[in-house]
Amino acid sequence: MSVVRLIARDELRLMARNRVAVIAFVLLVLLTLAAVLSSWAHQRGIAELRSRHAAAAEQAFDAQPNRHPHRVVHYGTFIFRPLSPLAAFDPGVDAFTGNSMFLEGHRQNTANFGDVRQSSLLIRFGQLTPAFVLQIVAPLLLIFLGYGALARERERGTLRLLMLQGVGRGELVRGKGAALGVVALLAGLPAMIGFALIAGQPGAQIVPMLTIAGGYLAYLALWVVVILLVSAFARRSRDALLALVAIWAVTVILLPRVVPDIANAAVPLRNRLQTDVAIARDLRRMGDSHNPDDPHYAAFKQSVLDRYGVTRVEDLPLNYKGVLAMEGERLTSSLFDRYAGESFAAQARQNALVDAAGILSPAIALRSLSMAAAGTDFAGHRRFLDQAEAYRYDLVQRLNRMQATDVSYADDTATDAGADQRKRVAADNWQRMPDFRFERPDGAVLARAALPGLAILVAWLMIATGLLALATRRLGVR
Amino acid sequence: MSLLAHELRLLLRHRLTVAALALLAVLTIAALAAGMAETSRQHAAIAAIPAAQAEDIAAVADYVDQSKDAGSAAYYSFHPTWDAPAPLAFAALGMRDVSPYMLRVRALGLEAQIYDGDTFNPELALPGRFDFAFVLVFLAPLFVIALFHDLVSSEREAGRQRTLDALPNGGKALWRRRTALRFALVWATLALPFTAAALIEGVALPTLLIVLDLIAAYLFFWVGIAALVGRLQWSSVANAATLAATWLVLVLVVPTLANVAINRAIPVDQGAEIALAQREAVNGAWEIPREQTMRRFYASHPQWADSPPLGTEFHYKWYLAFHQNGDASVAGRVQAYRAGLEARDAAGRALGWLLPSVGVQALLTRLAQTDLTAQLAYQDRVRAFHAQLRDFYYAYLFRDRPFGKADFARAPRFKDTPDG
Numbered sequence: 001m002s003v004v005r006l007i008a009r010d011e012l013r014l015m016a017r018n019r020v021a022v023i024a025f026v027l028l029v030l031l032t033l034a035a036v037l038s039s040w041a042h043q044r045g046i047a048e049l050r051s052r053h054a055a056a057a058e059q060a061f062d063a064q065p066n067r068h069p070h071r072v073v074h075y076g077t078f079i080f081r082p083l084s085p086l087a088a089f090d091p092g093v094d095a096f097t098g099n100s101m102f103l104e105g106h107r108q109n110t111a112n113f114g115d116v117r118q119s120s121l122l123i124r125f126g127q128l129t130p131a132f133v134l135q136i137v138a139p140l141l142l143i144f145l146g147y148g149a150l151a152r153e154r155e156r157g158t159l160r161l162l163m164l165q166g167v168g169r170g171e172l173v174r175g176k177g178a179a180l181g182v183v184a185l186l187a188g189l190p191a192m193i194g195f196a197l198i199a200g201q202p203g204a205q206i207v208p209m210l211t212i213a214g215g216y217l218a219y220l221a222l223w224v225v226v227i228l229l230v231s232a233f234a235r236r237s238r239d240a241l242l243a244l245v246a247i248w249a250v251t252v253i254l255l256p257r258v259v260p261d262i263a264n265a266a267v268p269l270r271n272r273l274q275t276d277v278a279i280a281r282d283l284r285r286m287g288d289s290h291n292p293d294d295p296h297y298a299a300f301k302q303s304v305l306d307r308y309g310v311t312r313v314e315d316l317p318l319n320y321k322g323v324l325a326m327e328g329e330r331l332t333s334s335l336f337d338r339y340a341g342e343s344f345a346a347q348a349r350q351n352a353l354v355d356a357a358g359i360l361s362p363a364i365a366l367r368s369l370s371m372a373a374a375g376t377d378f379a380g381h382r383r384f385l386d387q388a389e390a391y392r393y394d395l396v397q398r399l400n401r402m403q404a405t406d407v408s409y410a411d412d413t414a415t416d417a418g419a420d421q422r423k424r425v426a427a428d429n430w431q432r433m434p435d436f437r438f439e440r441p442d443g444a445v446l447a448r449a450a451l452p453g454l455a456i457l458v459a460w461l462m463i464a465t466g467l468l469a470l471a472t473r474r475l476g477v478r
Numbered sequence: 479m480s481l482l483a484h485e486l487r488l489l490l491r492h493r494l495t496v497a498a499l500a501l502l503a504v505l506t507i508a509a510l511a512a513g514m515a516e517t518s519r520q521h522a523a524i525a526a527i528p529a530a531q532a533e534d535i536a537a538v539a540d541y542v543d544q545s546k547d548a549g550s551a552a553y554y555s556f557h558p559t560w561d562a563p564a565p566l567a568f569a570a571l572g573m574r575d576v577s578p579y580m581l582r583v584r585a586l587g588l589e590a591q592i593y594d595g596d597t598f599n600p601e602l603a604l605p606g607r608f609d610f611a612f613v614l615v616f617l618a619p620l621f622v623i624a625l626f627h628d629l630v631s632s633e634r635e636a637g638r639q640r641t642l643d644a645l646p647n648g649g650k651a652l653w654r655r656r657t658a659l660r661f662a663l664v665w666a667t668l669a670l671p672f673t674a675a676a677l678i679e680g681v682a683l684p685t686l687l688i689v690l691d692l693i694a695a696y697l698f699f700w701v702g703i704a705a706l707v708g709r710l711q712w713s714s715v716a717n718a719a720t721l722a723a724t725w726l727v728l729v730l731v732v733p734t735l736a737n738v739a740i741n742r743a744i745p746v747d748q749g750a751e752i753a754l755a756q757r758e759a760v761n762g763a764w765e766i767p768r769e770q771t772m773r774r775f776y777a778s779h780p781q782w783a784d785s786p787p788l789g790t791e792f793h794y795k796w797y798l799a800f801h802q803n804g805d806a807s808v809a810g811r812v813q814a815y816r817a818g819l820e821a822r823d824a825a826g827r828a829l830g831w832l833l834p835s836v837g838v839q840a841l842l843t844r845l846a847q848t849d850l851t852a853q854l855a856y857q858d859r860v861r862a863f864h865a866q867l868r869d870f871y872y873a874y875l876f877r878d879r880p881f882g883k884a885d886f887a888r889a890p891r892f893k894d895t896p897d898g
Contacts, residue, residue, distance in 0.1 A: 020716075024723060031731060038738045053750045060758060065765055075761045078754060093600035096576060100750045102590070102757075112593045113749035116576045116603070118819060120740055120826025121840055121849060124606045125733035132734065140726055144719050238715040242494070242624060245722050249620055254505075257612060260602035261512050271523055272596045273558065273580050277530040284537055291541075347599040354601065371601075378601045417790045 003167055007175025011149065012182065021145050025183070028141050029190050032133045036194030039129040043088035050080040050099060054436075062431045066424040069403040070325065073396055076104030079436040081111070081384045084375040085204040089195060089212065090131035092376025095123065103392040103436075105329060105399075108336045110272070111385070130191040131370050134216050135363055136252055138187045139223045143244040145183055146227040148237040149176040150475065155236055159476050169475045173468065177228055184220040191216070205443035208373035211450045215369040218457045222362055225464040232471040255361040263353040267346050275343070279335045286335075289328050300327055314409060321412050322404025326397055333393050340389065344382055351378055358456045365460070369453025373446050384438060391436045398433060481647065485659050495625060495660075502621045502667045505613050510675040513568035513609040517679070520567075520579060524560045527580065531558050539886045548874030548881035549794020552867075556582040559863055559892045561856040564847035565681045569672065569689070570611035570839070572848025576603050581860060585867045587801040589756045589808055592857060593749065610672060611842045614693060615835050616729055618668060619700045623721040625660050626704035628714035629653065635714060661701055668693050685845055692841060699834045729835045736836075740825045746818035752811045759807040763800030775799035778806065785876035795875040802868065816854065823850040859892075866890040 015021050057078035064072065081099045083091075098111030116123055126132055150173070153159040162172060192213065198204055227244060234240035270278075287296025304323055305311060313320035351368075358365030371377035402425060403412070411422040489495050538554045561579040578596035606612065630653060633639045643649045669690050676686045707720050763771050768788050776783035779802075788796055830837030843849035870890055874881050 020720070020723075034735065034738075038742075042738070042741075049747055053754070057754060060754065067764070071761070071764055075757065078750070078757075080750070093604055096600035096603050098595060100753065102753060110595045110597075112595060112753070114576070114595070115741075117573070117595075117853075118746050118749065118822070119737065120822045121572075121843060122733045122737035122740065122826045122829070122836065124839075125737070125836070126606075126730060128734035128738050136730065137726065140722065144723065147719075148715070236715075238628070238713075238718060241715055241718050245620070245718070246624075249617070253616060256605040257608040258508070258512075260605060261516075261608040264599070264602050265512075265515055265519075268519075269597050269599065271580060272578070272594075273527065273582055274523075274530055275597070276556070276582065277534045280534055280537065288541075343597055347601075350599050351601050378599065381600060415791050 003171045004175040004178060007167070007172060008178035008182070011176055011179035015145055015179070015183065024141055024144060025187070028133070028137060028187055031128075031137065032130060032187075032190035032194075035128045035130050035133050036190060036197070039091065039127075040088045040194065040197060043083055043085075043091070046094075046099075047083045050082060053078070053100065054080045054082075058435050061433070064427060064430045066421075066427050067430075068423045069322070069399040069407065069425055070105075072430065073105035073325075073399050076102055077395065077436070078102055079388055079391070081381075082438050084380070084440065085198050085201040086208060086212070086374035087376050088198050089129065089191075090370045090374040090376055091127065091129055092371035092374060093378060093381055094376055095119070095127065097381045101388055103388060103395065105325075105396045106332055108340070108389065108392075111381075111388075130194050131367075131374075134188060134191050134220070135366055135370070138184070138220060139248055139252060140245075141187060142180060142184055142220070142223050143227055143241070143248060146176075146180045146224065147231055147234075147241040147244050149180065149228060150231040151234045151237040151240040152231075154476065163476055169472050173228060173232070173472045173475070176231075177224055180224045180227065181221070184224055188216060188220055203440065205446065207443035208375070208446040208450065211373045211447045211454065212370055215366055215373070215450065215454050215457060218454070218461050219362060219366045222457065222461045222464055225461065225468050229464060229468045229471055232468070232475055251361040252363040255357060256364055256367065259354050259357040259361075259364065260350075263350040266353060267350045269343060269346050269350075270339075275339050279332070279339055282335050283332060286331050289324065297324070297327075300324075316409065318404045319407050319409045319412055320404075321409065322400050322402070322407065325400040325403060329393070329396050329400060333389075336389065340385070344385075347378060355452065358453060362457055362460045365453045365456035367453075369450045369457065372453065373450035375441060375446050377449075379449060380441075383441060387438060388436070391434075395433060402429065482655060482659060485655055489656075489659060489663075498621050498624045499663055499667050502613075502618070502664065503671065505617060506610065506668050506671045509608055509610045509613040510568065510671055512607075513571060514675060514679065516571055516575075516607075516609075517563040517568045520563050520574070523580065524562055527558045527560060535886055539883045542881060542886075543883045546880035546882055547794070548871055548879065548885075549797065551881045551886070552585040552794065552798060552871040552875070554584075555886070555889070556584050557863070557867060557889065557892065558582050559856075559860045560894075561852075561859075562894060564852075565679050566676070566685055566689070566842075566846040567848050568675065568679055568846075569609060570842040570846040570848055571607045571609045572611075572843035572846060573850065573853055574848050575607055577853045579856070583860060583864050583867070585798060585801075585864070585871045587756060587760055587804045588861065588864045589752055589805050589812060590760075592860060593753070610675075611839055611846075614668060614696060614842070615839050618664070618693075618697060619725050619729065619835075620722075621664060622697060622700040622704060623718065623725060625664065626657075626701055626708070627717040627721050629656060629660070629704070630708050631712070631714040631717055634711075657701060657705070661697060665694055665697055668697075688845060689842070692838060696834055696838045728833060732833055733829075733836055736826070736829050736833075740822055744818055744821045744825065746815065746822060748811050748815035748818065752808050752815060755811060756804050756808045760801055760804035763796075763803070768796050771796060771800045771803060774803050779872075782872055782876040786878065793875075795872070798868070798871065798875065819850060819854070863890065863892050 061077050064075065079101050083094060087094055095115035098114045100113050101111045102109045126136070153162065163169070195209060195213065199206070199209060226247065230243050230247070231240045234243060288294045289297055301313070304316065304320065305313070308316055310316055354364060355368050358368065368377065372379065406425050407423055411419060414422070535555060538551070542551045542554065559581050563574065563579070567574065575598060578594065580596065581592070581594065583591050630639065633642055642652055645652070672689065672693070673686065676689070703724060704721055707717050712720070772788065785795065826836065827840045830840040840849070844851065867890055873879070874885070
């Protein structure tokens with residue numbers, strides 16, 4: 001054990017004497033701190049802004065004067081997607097999705113005003129977050145510090161000397177690995193301090209945080225092992241460096257861009273224009289509420305009349321216009337659900353293709369693990385969209401029901417000068433409407449979504465460690 | 479010439495060099511193919527608009543024809559607009575994956591429609607697209623580093639440098655020759671496939687020449703950096719590490735830092751405010767005397783002021799008037815929002831003068847018309863088209879002219895290009 005420690009200490013001393021290495025390490029730490037602080041401030045700023053906007057929108061809704069309920073259906077409401085605390089560590093797709101949504105009757109709107117359309121072109125170069133630093137920058141630093149760990153000893157002939165002095169191959173590799181591992185831990189430490197800051201926030205969940213910490217630990221450990229592995233095989237340190245930079249460029253930079261492009265081409269998405277046209281077409285087939293002779297609505301009307309045992313809509317105890325609005329909303333919403341479901345399923349297939357590529361690139365596996373646990377992946381956005389649609393439907397149907405019960409059919413169809421006031425419902429009704437509250441997923445749900453990524457990373461780590469064990473046995477053998 | 483041919487033979491005997499060039503060629507061709515596939519998908523989506531639109535509008539026409547009500551026609555008719563990719567778009571897809579290039583609008587309040595997006599998968603957009611711009615900006619420098627980091631140092635480490643310096647035509651002329659040769663090879667690996675793709679896509683010759691120069695200039699920058707590092711007389715491995723670190727800083731770290739700084743320095747949060755304020759203005763019209771709305775509308779649109787006064791019944795001209803008033807009420811915020819976007823974009827471009835990586839990306843997306851400027855230009859075209867739509871429907875509504883089936887064909891049509 002003491003031999004391992006000696007070698008590790010010696011390697012660390014060598015790194016410390018390398019001025020470039022020390023500068024690079026200090027820069028990485030500063031970069032991580034900058035990333036932690038800026039994305040924490042960013043996340044808090046966004047959370048504050050969105051909750052301010054949400055409060056303003058709720059207040060505006062509640063402050064409506066006496067209104068016809070159907071006016072309120074069109075007045076609609078704005079909701080804002082709250083940002084999970086872990087988004088300060090990995091904001092995931094937050095900048096790439098709209099974060100505010102207008103909810104109204106008959107229509108399903110897109111989420112708008114995402115950062116990606118509001119930022120300079122620099123946003124496409126990547127976002128400075130702790131996740132970005134650990135996923136992309138930290139491995140390159142480890143490569144710079146570790147490529148020569150074994151290759152150097154061989155190149156300079158000191159490997160033989162060490163062995164002659166009785167150092168075991170395993171001890172040597174373990175010592176070098178320990179030194180590099182210490183660097184990896186130190187490099188990851190500032191990000192983990194940021195993590196601790198986040199943990200102090202209300203609503204932060206401990207299980208996904210542990211998953212994320214474990215995932216990044218496995219990722220950096222994997223890089224340490226891969227670096228030693230390449231360094232053990234390479235004939236010269238330069239070859240080791242070039243090979244490692246190439247591996248890094250392919251797995252961290254290239255594949256994460258290429259694979260989504262392939263997924264995009266493999267699984268086409270229906271665009272909004274075609275979706276809207278298709279929904280309108282299906283709706284016409286189901287029934288045309290504008291057409292008095294339409295079979296669906298004629299049958300619906302008869303069923304309502306039969307239920308109340310009357311022959312004319314004027315005799316119904318309910319306002320038939322409200323009842324009709326409920327039926328219309330039910331039909332459109334069922335189509336919205338169907339088409340949104342198809343689109344979500346197609347996007348999930350695309351993402352599954354990308355996730356499968358985690359087998360080729362641990363960086364992809366880590367990215368999906370990290371976003372899934374932080375709740376900032378596509379599934380997280382979808383959770384928001386699903387809840388938004390459920391809330392929209394509930395709100396619109398409450399208002400339609402209010403039209404059916406609180407506005408009389410006679411008033412609703414009247415067009416005289418005073419009719420506009422008689423059709424209205426008292427203003428205090430609006431305050432009684434429930435506000436949108438985003439239900440955060442359980443920590444266990446988030447952690448479970450991160451498991452596939454974690455499994456891929458651990459498998460990578462085990463395979464790489466096995467290969468390193470084999471390489472260690474052949475170390476120094478010609 | 480024979481000296482160059484000899485150097486070429488020497489260079490191509492290097493397995494690393496040949497492998498690097500081959501890989502770069504594969505990546506370039508793949509990126510070009512991916513970009514071309516994407517733009518052809520976009521062309522196909524645009525080409526599919528008329529059929530869908532014809533079906534959709536026919537159903538609206540059937541319904542409206544019963545009442546001949548121009549207001550219902552205006553309310554229910556969605557009119558398509560689109561922004562066809564420019565010839566060079568395949569090389570730099572820019573914002574086209576996250577900003578809509580197709581948008582349907584109706585003659586109601588535009589500010590509630592123009593910020594809508596299209597369907598896209600955010601997880602796929604997150605890492606950025608694999609296009610020619612990415613290969614050039616991100617990957618090409620790594621290949622330059624692989625080929626140039628040991629240009630001199632390998633000869634020194636092999637103990638040949640002094641001999642080479644002493645040769646006739648050796649020394650500086652030799653390094654120049656080798657540099658020029660490697661540079662030309664890397665440039666050709668990028669430029670030849672690009673030229674082929676550009677010719678297929680019909681890129682104008684001046685644009686093509688600018689891009690070819692741009693490729694050369696960007697590569698030259700990285701060759702210059704490699705030469706500077708080489709002058710320090712370090713070992714090959716130290717050169718490689720230094721250059722890779724420089725790449726990391728210039729291509730990844732500084733742009734992300736600058737992004738944070740720009741977004742902090744120029745806050746843009748008017749988007750949601752526009753949406754909220756416009757809605758209040760539009761819905762508030764139901765609470766105020768209708769004449770007030772009409773007075774305000776006629777003040778800015780005197781050409782319709784002689785329209786008959788409103789009765790007690792609902793009239794769509796009032797409805798459309800308060801929609802237009804609603805748009806007018808947020809015009810100041812819209813200006814501020816746009817100014818904020820442009821300021822951020824300008825700041826990002828300004829950085830391009832200092833950072834070649836950003837500069838190349840900015841210039842490529844400008845030439846390809848896939849940047850924010852192009853996106854805003856598309857919005858301007860949508861705005862102009864929307865103004866035409868309003869005028870078209872107002873001519874029926876404010877004169878109480880019936881709107882029959884034949885009138886649907888008279889509606890303004892979006893022009894493919896600003897001047898086409």
